Amino acid sequence: MVELKRTPLYEEHQAAKAKLIDFGGWEMPVQYAGVIEEHQTVRTKAGLFDVSHMGEIDVRGKEALEFVQMLITNDVSKLEDGKILYSPMCYPDGGIIDDLLVYRYDSRRFLIVVNASNTAKDYTWMLEQAKNFDVDIDNVTDEYAQLALQGPRAETVLQRISNLNLSEINYYTFAHGEIDGVQCLISRTGYTGEDGFEIYVSPKYARQLWRKILEIGAPEGVEPIGLGARDTLRFEARLPLYGNELGAGISPLEAGLGLYVKLDKTAFIGRDALRAQKKQGIPRKLVGLEMIGRGIARSHYPLQKHGEEIGFVTSGSFSPTLNKNIALGLIRADQIAQGDVLDVLIRGKNVPAKVIPTLFYKRKDSFSS
């Protein structure tokens, strides 16, 4: 058995009696108090996540901008210093290698943040693609711990121990500054559908910050949150998960990420295939489903219409915010309209579900993005 990697916060999770699981080769907390309670904490107050397992890849050099532009589907040429871009990264056939965040320091330096389970694969891929570019690429995952403070009270709590004016850090921008006297990269991003911050810090200060944020956030109800609630939170906000909505056999156009695929920018890996797919018609589409019958649609359950298989469930769960059983499904694009009723095959039984818009939850003070 391969030994699981541990984040610098492992002892904190143990002390808090979190339930630990193997997630992408990391021993991570899946829950502390309970998934539903933690979910509500983030929606109504704020919650602290250990996301130190995320991968960080540093790209530097004279041709860093040109390299990143070729690597990803979104257009990084218009990204300003200190801003962040979300993008899929594709194979030549348009299948998705990963989805990632690009942090622009300047035109010669970018930090790329990738999914934990894909870090090694992504890094190898980037090294192969970089051969003809004047760039240096380093996997710097071990140099960063990452904490995410997410929820409506995140700014109020974090402001008390930061020397930056956090209200000036807009959505999808970042700044360097201090939290509790420790130098950090502070980014207004997240994976919950709430306002919040992701904090990148040297692993040696991770426990100090973790404890401090929980301590000073206690009056606001800040609690530690596990990966279980992270999944239900991201799912309600239609934020895709690699391995569920995204994968090598799925194109970003099918996954509803067309906004992040700039087919008219300079050449990038996968452009020809994605252009052709758009021209010929996108074969599948991601839809929202609400269970009508009793049951929960889970990932990979088949979807049928009039007895014919037309797709499969990518993610499905009880939604704590909506108090309903909902799902995302990837189905043949010619087979659906809003309000249509499909069947989810659950343990050999057909259970009806209605097609609904995919954005299940949007917070009231939402940034337009």
Next chain:
Amino acid sequence: MNPVELMYNKNHEYAKVEGNIVTLGITDHAQASLGDVVFVELPDEGAMVTGGTSYGTVESVKAVSDISASISGKVVEVNTLVMDKPELLNSDPYGEGWLIKVAVDDLSALENMMTFAEYETFLSEEEH
């Protein structure tokens, strides 16, 4: 239900015997490991259940678990309340969170089950 009076199996399911009627459910340990239960599927009244095979499903936010019967028999009562309020499985597994009642002809299968004391020992051994 008093946990001391119940019989247990290694899948953390319990059985309460009253004459030839056996009430089935899952233990406190089982509900705690599952986490928040959000869905319960049970057989209809009149259905037959078979010892050692699945008769229903309990789903938490993250996991799907089969529940199996400790004995064979005919379902005479189904807890429809727990189907509407799955959280009862978490809050009261030995009370309002019971699952089904089965009329049993042959109670001998219960001899393989553990007493409360044996189950406690089993639990503590399982943790190590």
